[in-house]
Amino acid sequence: MSxxxxxxxxxxxDDAIRRSLSRMLVDVGYDVFDYNSATSFLSNSRVVSPAVILLDMQMPDLSGLELLDCLEKNGSTTPIIFLSGQSHPQQIVKGLKKGALDFLFKPFNLEELLNAIQTALEYDRKQFKRILKTSEIKQNFLLLTPREKEVFSLLVSGLMNKEIAQQLGTTDATIKVHKARVMEKMRAGSVQDLVRFHLEMN
Incomplete structure (x- = not known):
């Protein structure tokens, strides 16, 4: 529990750096789990949210970039801050391109680290809310009947009720009923909401 x-x-x-950082971060109120290797983290961690991964770039088993690749393949969205004492510019660029949120060079001061952590945690909170919202939208979409899904698709493409009725070979009144059910099941207040939901699902 975080x-x-x-x-x-x-x-x-680096055992000394890891112990020192862990103590400091616990003292300011964070829940800290520390690992001496990337493989140990992969084997023993259960990532929650909000969270951030502080990751050393140079390690003997898997490097920071190799772990980043593994996390990406596993679908992890936890933000990463790289910590490094001797990284080459191309490693930094590659890490940032792959989605790392920040890059701090050792030795860094505590304020710099805490600011980066706060930014990453806020990012993760917002990201987690987006993921939950998208999941809810997808679950609501599954409640639609095949015909309601057709109406949903035509509504978000910009067609009016009469145009949808003509395309589906039915009446305007029938489409109004289908539309009302789509709006209710999708928990939408307007067609604009449906368009936004459609974009979030894709």
């Missing part, structure tokens, strides 16, 4: 402030997963093969 604290109110959020959870931090610290992955660094």
């Amino acid at each position: 604290t109110l402030n959020g959870t931090i997963y610290l992955i660094d093969d």
Whole structure:
């Protein structure tokens, strides 16, 4: 169970740095889980939200970039902040392109680290809300009948009731009924909401 402030997963093969950072972060109110290797993190972690991964770039088993690849394949969306003392520019660019949120060079000061962590946790909170909302929209969409899904698709494409009726070979009154059911099941207040839901599902 994470604290109110959020959870931090610290992955660094340097025992002294890992212990020191863990103590500091616990002291300011974070729930910290530390690992001495990327493989240990993959084997023993259960990521929650809001959370952030503090990841050393250079490690003996899997590098930070290799772990990032593994997390990407597993569908992980937890934000990552790279920590490094000796990274090449191309590694930094590659890490950021692959989705790392920030890159801090050792030695960094505590304020710099805490600011980066707060930014990452806020990002993860918003991201988690978006994921939940998209999941809810998809679940609502599954409640639609095949005909209601057709009406939904034509509504979001911009067609009016009469045009939809003509395309589906039915009456305007029937389409109004289908539309009302679509709006109710999708929990939409307007066709604009349906368009937004459609975009979020795709």
